[in-house]
Amino acid sequence: MEIEVTVNGVVRGVEVRPHETLLALLRDRLGLRGAKNGCSEGECGACTVLLDGAPIDACIYPAAACAGRSVTTVEGLAPPDGELTALQRAFVDSGAVQCGFCTPGLLMTLHALLAERAAPSEAEVRRAIVGNICRCTGYAHVVDAVAQAVGARR
Amino acid sequence: MTVAVGRSVARSDGEAKVRGVADYGVDVVLPGMCHGALWRAPVPSARVVSIDAEAARRVPGVLAVLTGADVENRPTGISLCDQPLFAWPLVRYEGEPVAAVAAETVEALEESLGLLRVELAETPAVADLASALAPDAPLVHPDWASYASLSGAQWPRERNVVCELFSDTGGVDQAFSSAAHVVEDTYRADRQYQASLEPHVAVAEYGAGRFTLHVAHQFPFNVRDRVASALGVRPSEVRVVGHHIGGGFGAKLDVSLEPYAALLARAVGRPVRMENGRSEDLMTAQCRENAVVTIRSALSESGELLACDFDVVFDSGAYAIDAPYLASMPMFAVGSIYRVGQARVRCRAVYTNSSPTGAFRGVSGTYLVFAVERHLDHIARELGLDRRELRLRHLRRSGEKMLNGQTLADADILRECFDRAEELAPFSSLGKGPYRGVGMAACVWLTNPLAGSAVVKLNEDGTVGLVTAATDNGSGAVTMGLRQIAAEELGVDALDVVISMPDTDVSGYDAGSQGSRTTRVVGMAVKAAAERVRERALAVAADHLEISPADLELAAGSVQVRGAPSRRLQLAEVAKLAAAHGGPITGAGSYSTPMPAYAPTCATGLLFPVFPTPTYHLHVAEVEVDPSTGNVRVLRYIVVQEVGRVVNPTGVVGQIQGGVAQGLGYALWEWLALEGGRYRQRTFESYGLPLSVDVPRVEVVTLEHPDPESPYGAKGVAEPPVVPVAAAVANAVSDAIGAEINCIPILPEAVLDALASQDGAGARGVHLSRGGAGAEAGGA
Numbered sequence: 001m002e003i004e005v006t007v008n009g010v011v012r013g014v015e016v017r018p019h020e021t022l023l024a025l026l027r028d029r030l031g032l033r034g035a036k037n038g039c040s041e042g043e044c045g046a047c048t049v050l051l052d053g054a055p056i057d058a059c060i061y062p063a064a065a066c067a068g069r070s071v072t073t074v075e076g077l078a079p080p081d082g083e084l085t086a087l088q089r090a091f092v093d094s095g096a097v098q099c100g101f102c103t104p105g106l107l108m109t110l111h112a113l114l115a116e117r118a119a120p121s122e123a124e125v126r127r128a129i130v131g132n133i134c135r136c137t138g139y140a141h142v143v144d145a146v147a148q149a150v151g152a153r154r
Numbered sequence: 155m156t157v158a159v160g161r162s163v164a165r166s167d168g169e170a171k172v173r174g175v176a177d178y179g180v181d182v183v184l185p186g187m188c189h190g191a192l193w194r195a196p197v198p199s200a201r202v203v204s205i206d207a208e209a210a211r212r213v214p215g216v217l218a219v220l221t222g223a224d225v226e227n228r229p230t231g232i233s234l235c236d237q238p239l240f241a242w243p244l245v246r247y248e249g250e251p252v253a254a255v256a257a258e259t260v261e262a263l264e265e266s267l268g269l270l271r272v273e274l275a276e277t278p279a280v281a282d283l284a285s286a287l288a289p290d291a292p293l294v295h296p297d298w299a300s301y302a303s304l305s306g307a308q309w310p311r312e313r314n315v316v317c318e319l320f321s322d323t324g325g326v327d328q329a330f331s332s333a334a335h336v337v338e339d340t341y342r343a344d345r346q347y348q349a350s351l352e353p354h355v356a357v358a359e360y361g362a363g364r365f366t367l368h369v370a371h372q373f374p375f376n377v378r379d380r381v382a383s384a385l386g387v388r389p390s391e392v393r394v395v396g397h398h399i400g401g402g403f404g405a406k407l408d409v410s411l412e413p414y415a416a417l418l419a420r421a422v423g424r425p426v427r428m429e430n431g432r433s434e435d436l437m438t439a440q441c442r443e444n445a446v447v448t449i450r451s452a453l454s455e456s457g458e459l460l461a462c463d464f465d466v467v468f469d470s471g472a473y474a475i476d477a478p479y480l481a482s483m484p485m486f487a488v489g490s491i492y493r494v495g496q497a498r499v500r501c502r503a504v505y506t507n508s509s510p511t512g513a514f515r516g517v518s519g520t521y522l523v524f525a526v527e528r529h530l531d532h533i534a535r536e537l538g539l540d541r542r543e544l545r546l547r548h549l550r551r552s553g554e555k556m557l558n559g560q561t562l563a564d565a566d567i568l569r570e571c572f573d574r575a576e577e578l579a580p581f582s583s584l585g586k587g588p589y590r591g592v593g594m595a596a597c598v599w600l601t602n603p604l605a606g607s608a609v610v611k612l613n614e615d616g617t618v619g620l621v622t623a624a625t626d627n628g629s630g631a632v633t634m635g636l637r638q639i640a641a642e643e644l645g646v647d648a649l650d651v652v653i654s655m656p657d658t659d660v661s662g663y664d665a666g667s668q669g670s671r672t673t674r675v676v677g678m679a680v681k682a683a684a685e686r687v688r689e690r691a692l693a694v695a696a697d698h699l700e701i702s703p704a705d706l707e708l709a710a711g712s713v714q715v716r717g718a719p720s721r722r723l724q725l726a727e728v729a730k731l732a733a734a735h736g737g738p739i740t741g742a743g744s745y746s747t748p749m750p751a752y753a754p755t756c757a758t759g760l761l762f763p764v765f766p767t768p769t770y771h772l773h774v775a776e777v778e779v780d781p782s783t784g785n786v787r788v789l790r791y792i793v794v795q796e797v798g799r800v801v802n803p804t805g806v807v808g809q810i811q812g813g814v815a816q817g818l819g820y821a822l823w824e825w826l827a828l829e830g831g832r833y834r835q836r837t838f839e840s841y842g843l844p845l846s847v848d849v850p851r852v853e854v855v856t857l858e859h860p861d862p863e864s865p866y867g868a869k870g871v872a873e874p875p876v877v878p879v880a881a882a883v884a885n886a887v888s889d890a891i892g893a894e895i896n897c898i899p900i901l902p903e904a905v906l907d908a909l910a911s912q913d914g915a916g917a918r919g920v921h922l923s924r925g926g927a928g929a930e931a932g933g934a
Contacts, residue, residue: 034173036400038352038838041432041837043839044838080173091168092172094804095804097168098628098629098808099351099401099402099627099628100168100172101351101352101400101401130847132846133845135348135351135812135816136401136628138816141807
């Protein structure tokens with residue numbers, strides 16, 4: 001079926017197959033390879049993107065269900081040649097990035113959190129990212145990055 | 155005063171990673187690329203009776219179907235050459251490749267795999283350690299005696315035992331016969347899956363007699379060599395290009411999909427991409443092995459350790475992989491941190507019909523240290539001794555030798571570790587309150603010594619290029635450590651050091667990201683390469699400024715006159731001058747750590763004889779047990795780690811925090827259980843990885859004892875933080891509930907059973923029998 005979906009602010013008309021996931025659409029057909037496939041079952045969160053501002057697991061979300069809606073991926077957070085968001089900057093500076101495979105998903109979940117809560121507590125941050133598995137960092141530097149980003153925005 | 159070393163320089167690939175534009179193995183797309191996949195055996199032990207690929211080949215879009223009948227199928231390996239490409243005719247583990255298919259689309263691929271007709275005659279599986287060691291056990295490898303070792307080395311092996319290490323100082327039995335106390339324990343550990351978020355992936359091209367492999371791999375040169383030997387071509391006919399690695403932790407040191415992608419690419423004449431699904435990845439990842447450790451200690455009346463009898467049986471799975479090397483590890487777990495008196499050590503690596511095990515950060519150190527440290531706590535409890543005091547009494551001192559005869563020149567650092575932990579939180583003050591407990595565990599760990607190399611060049615814009623096949627699996631060893639070392643040597647901003655991705659055609663040999671070797675070993679190579687660049691830059695500038703090179707120095711991106719820094723040449727100018735006077739400025743460096751002296755006659759089967767560049771570690775865990783659920787919560791976690799020199803403070807803390815998280819997963823939540831040679835867990839849904847709400851913030855104390863033989867004194871950092879975690883946590887849980895916890899992982903059921911058994915006649919010697927541990931092998 002033919003759908004229209006807004007991806008990172010640009011309206012795209014795409015033909016999608018019935019079982020196609022949003023992740024396959026983004027990665028294989030729209031060339032947006034920031035969102036990652038870690039498990040194909042909505043467990044690891046590496047594929048997290050925002051759908052109308054809310055984080056979802058793109059690996060198990062039907063592309064067809066995105067018709068008329070707005071998708072934001074990690075590539076849409078900052079202009080390609082422009083400044084990083086405060087959270088992206090803080091991820092780099094705080095050591096929240098190691099292998100980085102979970103990073104796009106974490107960033108999307110946390111941008112959604114920061115849109116709702118200007119200064120979340122550590123417990124709120126940890127609860128928000130409970131669906132984003134990071135195998136490298138042990139999460140402490142991710143928590144630090146959020147605090148640094150909150151500080152930078154003040 | 156340093157300009158780069160010792161500072162929290164951000165990793166060079168950080169921006170690409172937060173923008174989502176870093177190019178991982180899974181992101182590689184080539185023109186004309188098609189897709190490949192493996193038909194994997196659904197049972198752990200069988201004979202392939204026939205393969206009918208007719209229907210599979212007829213699926214529109216299918217380009218090739220290959221089986222053991224279509225290739226030479228020569229056995230290869232990284233220690234023993236026992237592993238063929240395809241199960242043919244024997245299937246030795248569930249998930250073993252039986253056929254490889256290439257197709258235009260993923261859909262055609264899946265249809266073709268579904269139509270492949272493989273007739274298997276199932277045979278009795280050697281399902282666990284005890285049955286592998288039974289005198290009448292079926293042989294996992296009926297031809298075991300005919301296998302050659304890769305290096306030509308020989309070691310004791312027989313039937314299902316792929317390597318046996320044996321060491322005896324003598325006097326053990328006499329010590330036991332006259333001992334005031336004898337304490338014996340058996341410990342069991344199940345497997346652990348590396349679970350890097352990026353699964354194994356490989357893209358292969360073939361053309362004009364050469365293969366190019368695009369990988370996200372910890373050890374590109376091993377991919378080159380392994381693919382070459384499996385396909386029977388010269389290593390130089392295989393080029394391996396590295397991309398960003400979405401985590402490795404040891405799972406990406408040996409080959410996985412690469413030889414099959416290469417075979418298919420040659421067969422179809424087009425690039426072939428292969429990627430493991432998550433379950434496939436879990437089932438075939440060469441995970442940390444399951445094991446049974448039995449320790450018996452002889453003690454004097456006052457609790458002096460007089461002798462130790464240490465027996466290990468661990469599961470190599472269906473193939474040897476690195477098990478013959480790992481069989482040496484008990485030599486560094488017993489008698490290394492604590493004096494144990496006379497010692498007898500036996501370690502057997504055993505074939506079973508299960509997925510081959512291999513390297514996972516910390517390898518067998520995790521369960522060996524668990525066994526040693528749990529046993530010490532048990533001794534303390536039996537004899538009514540203070541746990542910390544017992545350890546301090548037996549702590550190694552500088553100049554003493556480990557069981558392998560290697561001298562620990564700086565073992566007094568151990569005492570410093572204990573003192574610093576005590577300053578931060580007195581051991582006796584922790585774990586107070588109902589169902590709370592505290593535990594400690596110490597270890598010595600090596601810095602992998604294997605060879606590395608680097609080329610440093612001065613670019614014409616004054617930046618510095620660093621070319622190396624060393625890989626950054628996320629640790630920051632290249633993107634922080636090596637970059638900082640090059641910057642420090644040449645007096646430039648670390649941001650002005652540009653790193654190449656690994657390419658075996660371009661770079662000198664590198665032994666991969668393993669054993670925390672990169673910052674130290676490749677750092678030495680970078681330092682040597684940079685020194686050559688510096689000498690040449692100074693000579694060129696000296697000519698131009700008409701001054702002696704001895705009066706010049708490199709600083710702030712320029713060559714300047716000592717004491718008169720306004721008289722200077724920018725490095726960009728130096729590079730341009732050099733081009734016209736002798737050519738561009740480059741320097742090459744190579745390094746491998748000299749082997750420490752040891753006693754070759756200390757053991758038989760000792761393939762991994764020394765622990766070069768040792769570091770020292772003490773971990774303290776405070777936990778609380780929920781008596782209604784059996785769940786364990788970690789309240790505090792303290793690490794005192796000796797690192798030589800902190801090159802990047804954020805990086806060091808990140809490695810320790812992350813390593814402890816993996817250790818907590820191993821101790822408490824991650825369970826990869828075998829049943830009949832097959833894994834019960836197959837997905838992230840059933841395999842319990844640590845989540846953000848599970849892992850506490852680790853309190854880190856770094857000790858710096860710079861090593862004169864290391865770049866800026868830096869020793870290995872990233873591997874060891876995972877090693878003592880299960881030991882410290884298990885001691886803390888045992889302390890909390892007053893019962894011995896002797897199995898990893900510490901499942902809530904085990905905690906509840908231990909608590910329940912206390913209501914009866916004491917709670918000593920809680921040994922859960924779990925089908926998964928496969929493990930009544932202690933006395934075999």
